[in-house]
Amino acid sequence: xxxxxxxxxxxxxxxSVSTVSRALNNRGRISRETKxxxxxxxxxxxxxxxxxxxxxxxxRTRLVGLLVPDIRNPYFADLAYAIQDTLFDAGYCxxxxxxxxxxxxxxxxxxxxxxxxxxxxxxxPRGGKSKALKALVDISVPMVFVDRHVNDMxxxxxxxxxxxxxxxxxxxxxxSRGFRKVGYISGPILDSPTLQEREYAFRSAGRALFGEDxxxxxxxxxxxxxxxxxxxxxxxxxxxxxIFGYSQDAVQAISALGYQGLAIGxxxxxxxxxxxxxxxxxxxNISVISQQVHVIGSLGAQLxxxxxxxxxxxxxxxxxxxxxxxxxxxxxx
Amino acid sequence: xxxxxxxxxxxxxxxSVSTVSRALNNRGRISRETKxxxxxxxxxxxxxxxxxxxxxxxxRTRLVGLLVPDIRNPYFADLAYAIQDTLFDAGYCxxxxxxxxxxxxxxxxxxxxxxxxxxxxxxxPRGGKSKALKALVDISVPMVFVDRHVNDMxxxxxxxxxxxxxxxxxxxxxxSRGFRKVGYISGPILDSPTLQEREYAFRSAGRALFGEDxxxxxxxxxxxxxxxxxxxxxxxxxxxxxIFGYSQDAVQAISALGYQGLAIGxxxxxxxxxxxxxxxxxxxNISVISQQVHVIGSLGAQLxxxxxxxxxxxxxxxxxxxxxxxxxxxxxx
DNA sequence: CTGAAAGCGCTTACAG
DNA sequence: CTGAAAGCGCTTACAG
Numbered sequence: 001x002x003x004x005x006x007x008x009x010x011x012x013x014x015x016s017v018s019t020v021s022r023a024l025n026n027r028g029r030i031s032r033e034t035k036x037x038x039x040x041x042x043x044x045x046x047x048x049x050x051x052x053x054x055x056x057x058x059x060r061t062r063l064v065g066l067l068v069p070d071i072r073n074p075y076f077a078d079l080a081y082a083i084q085d086t087l088f089d090a091g092y093c094x095x096x097x098x099x100x101x102x103x104x105x106x107x108x109x110x111x112x113x114x115x116x117x118x119x120x121x122x123x124x125p126r127g128g129k130s131k132a133l134k135a136l137v138d139i140s141v142p143m144v145f146v147d148r149h150v151n152d153m154x155x156x157x158x159x160x161x162x163x164x165x166x167x168x169x170x171x172x173x174x175x176s177r178g179f180r181k182v183g184y185i186s187g188p189i190l191d192s193p194t195l196q197e198r199e200y201a202f203r204s205a206g207r208a209l210f211g212e213d214x215x216x217x218x219x220x221x222x223x224x225x226x227x228x229x230x231x232x233x234x235x236x237x238x239x240x241x242x243i244f245g246y247s248q249d250a251v252q253a254i255s256a257l258g259y260q261g262l263a264i265g266x267x268x269x270x271x272x273x274x275x276x277x278x279x280x281x282x283x284x285n286i287s288v289i290s291q292q293v294h295v296i297g298s299l300g301a302q303l304x305x306x307x308x309x310x311x312x313x314x315x316x317x318x319x320x321x322x323x324x325x326x327x328x329x330x331x332x333x
Numbered sequence: 334x335x336x337x338x339x340x341x342x343x344x345x346x347x348x349s350v351s352t353v354s355r356a357l358n359n360r361g362r363i364s365r366e367t368k369x370x371x372x373x374x375x376x377x378x379x380x381x382x383x384x385x386x387x388x389x390x391x392x393r394t395r396l397v398g399l400l401v402p403d404i405r406n407p408y409f410a411d412l413a414y415a416i417q418d419t420l421f422d423a424g425y426c427x428x429x430x431x432x433x434x435x436x437x438x439x440x441x442x443x444x445x446x447x448x449x450x451x452x453x454x455x456x457x458p459r460g461g462k463s464k465a466l467k468a469l470v471d472i473s474v475p476m477v478f479v480d481r482h483v484n485d486m487x488x489x490x491x492x493x494x495x496x497x498x499x500x501x502x503x504x505x506x507x508x509s510r511g512f513r514k515v516g517y518i519s520g521p522i523l524d525s526p527t528l529q530e531r532e533y534a535f536r537s538a539g540r541a542l543f544g545e546d547x548x549x550x551x552x553x554x555x556x557x558x559x560x561x562x563x564x565x566x567x568x569x570x571x572x573x574x575x576i577f578g579y580s581q582d583a584v585q586a587i588s589a590l591g592y593q594g595l596a597i598g599x600x601x602x603x604x605x606x607x608x609x610x611x612x613x614x615x616x617x618n619i620s621v622i623s624q625q626v627h628v629i630g631s632l633g634a635q636l637x638x639x640x641x642x643x644x645x646x647x648x649x650x651x652x653x654x655x656x657x658x659x660x661x662x663x664x665x666x
Numbered sequence: 667c668t669g670a671a672a673g674c675g676c677t678t679a680c681a682g
Numbered sequence: 683c684t685g686a687a688a689g690c691g692c693t694t695a696c697a698g
Binding site: 360 | 692693
């Protein structure tokens with residue numbers, strides 16, 4: 001562990017510490033030759049500036065903390081990727097942490113980030129206004145929430161997804177193909193405002209197009225309600241088109257239906273939320289309502305940069321969902 | 334942005350900066366009451382130690398850089414999760430970076446990490462011995478490679494996966510169920526030593542059990558070779574049991590076979606590498622050869638901790654794959 | 667048991 | 683255009 005310091009560079013190039021600093025940062029007046037000499041020496045010695053020391057002087061670390069519930073969830077992985085990508089291009093280093101949907105871990109991670117004097121935080125929050133979240137606001141660390149919001153913290157801008165547009169397009173497609181009844185499997189809705197909002201949006205748009213009586217909605221919140229039995233029941237009522245609010249339910253249903261000899265896109269039509277890679281790999285390709293997670297991520301990062309670099313406190317934004325029709329939706333018969 | 338410093342705590346508690354430091358770090362002799370007073374004051378003021386300043390004195394940052402090719406790949410997401418989890422419990426903060434399978438980005442990220450004076454790095458390397466990788470070794474930053482190795486860097490310990498055990502068990506299962514021919518779809522093998530090793534291990538174990546002539550191997554390296562056509566061809570030769578070296582091919586095959594009305598686990602038996610969550614959701618559940626990514630991750634982290642905390646330079650280790658039989662394998666007929 | 671002082675590696679006014 | 687000095691927030695010998 002032998003780091004080269006600015007002092008080493010100064011000695012070797014026969015200049016002073018301050019001259020080296022200026023040469024390397026293009027700040028202040030400096031002669032062409034000195035600059036060239038210093039740069040050459042720094043390179044030869046393999047000098048890497050110590051960003052901690054830099055940060056201590058400038059109160060800028062160019063480090064942002066990103067906190068997601070679980071990086072193993074493809075949705076959050078995509079989100080993290082998009083955010084990190086945008087921030088990297090803006091010269092920021094992103095430190096990704098995982099809260100495991102656990103408020104205690106979330107807070108531990110935030111305190112850790114705070115002790116590194118991050119320039120800001122992008123957070124998919126869980127639970128309410130916790131101690132660490134409050135600390136962030138108290139120290140007035142630039143902050144953006146993504147995908148979810150916290151009830152008592154209206155001062156923090158939020159970028160999340162608006163399900164209505166995608167659902168409307170999906171329902172319109174089903175209707176135009178002759179379906180007159182639609183089933184909606186809303187997933188484990190209990191603890192998830194996101195899933196709740198999707199169900200609500202489904203009901204609103206569905207009512208107008210199909211009429212209240214032709215909407216069949218069921219959640220899989222409770223362990224004993226299997227997504228398959230729900231589908232069977234609905235099919236008994238003449239439902240042949242389904243929308244899944246929760247993509248895991250869709251994955252489960254698709255293979256089970258195939259196994260039962262039902263052809264997707266012919267015997268049964270279905271659409272799922274979330275444009276997962278596997279949906280594009282399957283036969284037939286699965287129609288989806290995409291949250292455009294990449295847009296959410298880069299927009300969240302943009303909002304953050306607006307606050308940090310331009311001191312502009314942007315308002316919350318919603319990203320429209322988009323319906324992507326593919327082979328899993330056929331004609332009604 | 335108003336951070337409370339150690340000086341604030343000293344003033345408020347009527348002590349000195351050094352006393353506060355000692356009280357909070359349990360170092361040196363200190364009276365019970367002073368310690369209690371300082372702790373109380375620190376808490377009241379919401380003091381968060383500046384870890385950059387701490388690090389500058391102690392030459393330890395408790396920060397480790399983790400570099401994976403793409404966090405959106407479920408395998409790497411699992412790996413990152415396991416590593417971060419282990420390191421977190423040991424008191425380290427993990428900064429996850431993404432190289433996008435791009436040597437330039439990889440190097441940029443490493444230099445960035447280096448400038449934060451990380452205590453070490455855990456890396457899924459791509460390509461050969463790059464400049465930044467060399468810099469890490471030069472500064473003798475503790476380092477471990479995971480999942481892959483770099484040819485010219487034998488000094489860096491590697492934790493990766495050994496495909497043979499799992500393959501042997503999988504093949505034995507197929508044989509005991511009466512299958513006498515096996516197909517192996519090896520995936521886009523061209524640039525992947527991992528996939529190459531799997532195919533090689535399949536051939537070795539398969540030869541002993543089934544005989545050279547009953548092994549059918551095909552890669553999907555080239556865009557125009559579809560995994561489905563390969564399966565069709567092999568079935569024409571009387572093959573009804575398949576092993577997939579590359580899980581994406583399996584996902585694709587499973588839904589396509591279901592769509593064609595073939596029942597998995599009855600008409601056709603299959604096993605895939607990688608214990609993906611979706612394989613456990615499908616009907617029937619898909620038998621897999623698990624890399625035990627969680628074990629690889631925590632072992633990698635352990636190896637790293639051995640180096641950093643105990644100065645013990647551990648050797649490379651291989652993690653056995655494990656065969657997990659499930660419903661997608663039936664009896665031959 | 668406690669405080670004043672030095673120093674980690676940098677940047678930034680301030681002289682010259 | 684260049685160098686000496688102060689100071690960012692902390693820890694750690696060193697006196698007392």
